Amino acid sequence: MIENPILKGFCPDPSIIRVGEDYYIATSTFEWWPGVKIHHSKDLKHWEQIPSPLRRMSQLNMIGDPTSGGIWAPCLSYDNGKFYLIYTDVKTKKGRYYNNHNYLIETEDIYGEWSDPIYLNSTGFDPSLFHDTDGKKYLVNMRNGFKGILVQEYDPVNKCLIGEVKNIFAGTEAGYTEGPHLYHIGEWYYLIVAEGGTGYGHCVTMARSKSIWGPYQVDPGNPMLTSKEDDDAYLQKCGHADFTDTQNGEWYMVHLCARPRKGEKACVLGRETAIQKVYWNEEGWLRLANNQFEAAKFVEEPAGIEEHPFGKIEERDDFEAEELDVRYVSPRIPLDDNADLTARKGYLRLYGQESMNSLHRVTLVALRQMAVKAEAELSVEFSPRHPEQLAGLTYMYDAMNFYILGKSVSEDGKPVLTLLISDTGVITELIEPVILETDERLYLKVCTSQDGKIVDFYYSYDGNGWRQVGSSCDTYILTDEHCRGFTGAHFGMYCHDMTGLRLHADFDYFIYR
Structure with a gap:
């Protein structure tokens, strides 16, 4: 069996496609660089992340893009x-x-x-490219204001x-019509x-027509997928779907979902x-x-397709490779020479730039959180x-x-060691700085x-004798609901130097488990 969520x-x-015996899924990255995650599979069960397609500033410049833009x-x-x-590159999304x-x-x-x-255009987000059976191609997107x-x-x-x-579909009474995909199957x-x-309240709506230009008849059983009636469903926020066939003629649909904390509408893992x-x-x-x-x-797994697991992802990164793993992300733009794996062999050297609350140049190398119970660990040398200089x-x-x-x-x-919190942009110290x-x-x-509701912070001088920093903290400030965002929580290595001197920090390893 395939266990959800798969990503x-x-x-x-x-967005999913099949090319021969290979399956690929592309997903949103919002303000995180590089742009667009792509995962590859041979069996629809095991997935590996491959290099992102938007890796050059000539393709994408998100400096100043808003959070969740x-x-x-x-x-x-x-x-x-x-x-x-x-x-779509969303530059503003307010009002x-x-x-x-x-x-x-x-x-x-x-x-x-x-x-x-x-x-292409700027008339609305969620665009898709439809390749018709006669060789013609069409751009499909929602119209801003959810107007079809x-x-x-x-x-x-x-x-x-x-x-x-042409506006081919106005949507249903569910509203907020977006995420369109077109398919030409049979007639x-x-x-x-x-x-x-x-x-x-998310859901999947289907409609069909004998002509690409409509009129489109809505599925009488609509919506075909939703979790809006079940507050206790394991997978919630279900919607925004795409589907594909297998090489053996079966059909599968991928869709957005979320796993809120038990008993709460709070998703620290973001949408999956x-x-x-x-x-049919x-x-x-x-x-x-x-x-x-x-x-x-x-x-149920697809019939007639052999399982194809990929290599195990190591929890610990000692920075021995020539390039950072494809899973690492940074805000808005590439770090380029602000992240260096060659200056000191076996270390990631990060040069400090602006502070975390900047929408421009921030030195952060991060991994997304993938389970509610998780931990991250690192060692850092910083002088x-x-x-105004801080790393950790x-x-x-x-x-x-x-x-x-x-x-x-x-x-x-x-x-000194300090623990900072930013809650909707208000930054405060949670402890009196610890003299090191x-x-x-x-x-x-x-x-x-275990339930993902609480987070604790620790420090050590030798990697063994861990001392807790301050009291336990709530993770709610890192949820979609609190942030009114579309991304998810991340763990990361961070350095800022607000003096402009670009002081560096050296990270010997990073563990995410």
Whole structure:
């Protein structure tokens, strides 16, 4: 059986394709660099992350993008030997006006370099590229203000949109119609959209038409997937789906989901990706294999496909490789020479830039949290000379909501350990700074409780005798609900130098388990 979610921790808005015997899922990354996560599988059960497609500033510049702005709902597709990726860069998302720009990149090697972007439009987010059976291609996106689904033809030779823009679907009474994907199966054009908002009322709506331009008839059993009626469901916020067939003719659907803390509407892991087995009923509508409308935790594996597990991911990184692992992320832009693996062999050297609450240049290397009970540990060597210089371990959600356990100096130059909290942008110290016994290497650790509700911070001088820093803290400030965000909690190595001197910190190892 396949156990959900298949992509754990902050992997929302999945777009899936099959190329021969290989499956690929692209998910949103919002303000995190590099842009768009892609995971690969041979069996729909085991997944490995591969290099992200948006790895150059010529493709993407998110400096100043708001928290939970940036890359929304990418769509991955494949046609005639070429991979296509279409995505939105959201520059503002407050109040009435959303400024969001849609781009297309392409490659013949999904593991290699992708092209520079082709600008498409700015009329709405969640774009997808539809390859019709007659060879024509179409851009599909929601219209800003949730005013329907727009379709316009795309010319792949001249790499531009052509012809009239048409609004083909107004949505249902569920509202917030977004996340569109088109498919041409048999005599029908099928349109699948997300509705009900990306929270606890989320759902999957299907409609179909004999013409790409409509009119579209809504599935009489709509919504085909939702968890909005069950506050105790294991998988909640279910919606924003995409589907594919297997090489043996079975059908599967991937969708967004979340796992709130027990008894609370609080998701520290962010929104994740699950998979469901589906089938076409006699009337030609897609249905879940469990013949319900709720997502299943366990799903039957595809028939006739051999299991293909990938190598175990090591919990400890000693920074012996020439490049950082593909799972590491940083805010908004690449760190480039602000993160160095060569200056000191076996260490990650981070050069301090702006503080965590900046929307511009922040030196942070992070991993997403994938289970409610988790811990992270590191050792750091850092010799600050000004209180504006700090380095250490962070447990954070975004630029407004975070904890930092870090080394700095007091006004009189003594090395100190401090624990900071930022709650909706208000930064305070949770403890009186601890005067450190030595200015040498420091070990730092953060651990969450079994239920994920509590987090504790520790430090050590030798990596063994751990001392707790302050009291237990609540993780609620790192949830989607508190942050009003779309990402998820991360653990990371962090350094800032607000003097502009770019003082560096050396990290000997990083453990996430």
